[in-house]
Amino acid sequence: MKKIVATLATGIILASPLNAYAFDYEVIKGDTLWGIANEYDTTVDSLYELNNLDSDLIYPKQKLAIYKKYLVEKGDTLYGISKQHDVTVEELKAWNELTSDLILVGQELIIEQAEENNEEKAVAAAKSIQPTEVKSSTANKDENQQPEGKTLSVVATAYTAECEGCTGITYTGINLNEDRNAKVIAVDPNVIPLGSKVYVEGYGYAIAGDIGGAIKGNRIDIHLPTTEEALNWGVKEVKVTIVE
Structure with a gap:
């Protein structure tokens, strides 16, 4: 209770x-x-x-x-x-x-707080953008084509909706339990704004729809369907391009 x-x-x-x-x-x-x-x-x-x-x-x-x-x-x-x-x-x-x-x-x-800060505004905007929109808008793009936008070098780890202590619901409200193949990454909103569409080297197009206590600075955490895939990903240094 x-x-x-x-x-x-x-x-x-x-x-x-x-x-x-x-x-x-x-x-x-x-x-x-x-x-x-x-x-x-x-x-x-x-x-x-x-x-x-x-x-x-x-x-x-x-x-x-x-x-x-x-x-x-x-x-x-x-x-x-x-x-x-x-x-x-x-x-x-x-x-x-x-x-x-x-x-x-x-x-x-x-x-309450005097006003919504930029992160809260971004969360509200991100809630209206589901990962399926990222898939459909990029379905016809060549995954090997270099996307346009600001590119960063980041350290990338991986997680799943079924991790210990996880609910499967991202910070912006995306339900990963309902779509284990959703392309979502956790970011530091001060580096990559929540709600951004991004291209992650070796992962593809995704939405910045989550955060994490250990995700600070140039670090991201990518969502993968299974624990095995997350473990196989390990820790990598990759390039992330903020497309929108």
């Missing part, structure tokens, strides 16, 4: 006023940061920031702060709260479905 409890802010959000607190979620077997963020309408980046995480690794019975809330006190205004938390009044109203600036003492307000 999934558990979520409210706790007063201590070490998690020391910089916030005392009447700000976090909702804690107790991790169960099979959970992923992406799945938790999706279920509670937040972002993986927000979970990283609130919980001081440095990787995607989570474990059963671990408690994660889901999002910050603010308890309205006497004299509070939306404008004042927005300035305290570096957000806008319009965002506070949208997040809390407010139709006016009126707030009441004791009312709970959700506090």
Whole structure:
């Protein structure tokens, strides 16, 4: 059973006023940061920031702060709260479905990040691009033809949808369980933007649709149908061309 409890802010959000607190979620077997963020309408980046995480690794019975809330006190205004938390009044109203600036003492307000960062915007765009689109758009291209675009040298490892601790759902929502032949790579979004169509030497055309705790800088992780194929791939230095 999934558990979520409210706790007063201590070490998690020391910089916030005392009447700000976090909702804690107790991790169960099979959970992923992406799945938790999706279920509670937040972002993986927000979970990283609130919980001081440095990787995607989570474990059963671990408690994660889901999002910050603010308890309205006497004299509070939306404008004042927005300035305290570096957000806008319009965002506070949208997040809390407010139709006016009126707030009441004791009312709970959700506090979120000021705006989507570039990675979150890219995730939204990438969700609309499925690997099948990459296949169809490149089906008539010669795999040996040199693609046009920015080319990088990267270290490439491989993974499968059935790896230990994996759900088969990528960071951008691609279901690899439903298509084991999907051409998807995990990237560092600061190097290769999420949602990009790429050409990987020795792998072919793919979509940058996933991330990983160990995938930093010029590293990628390619999706392969089986564990045997992933092991056979090993670790290679290859060229990646960002096509779109």
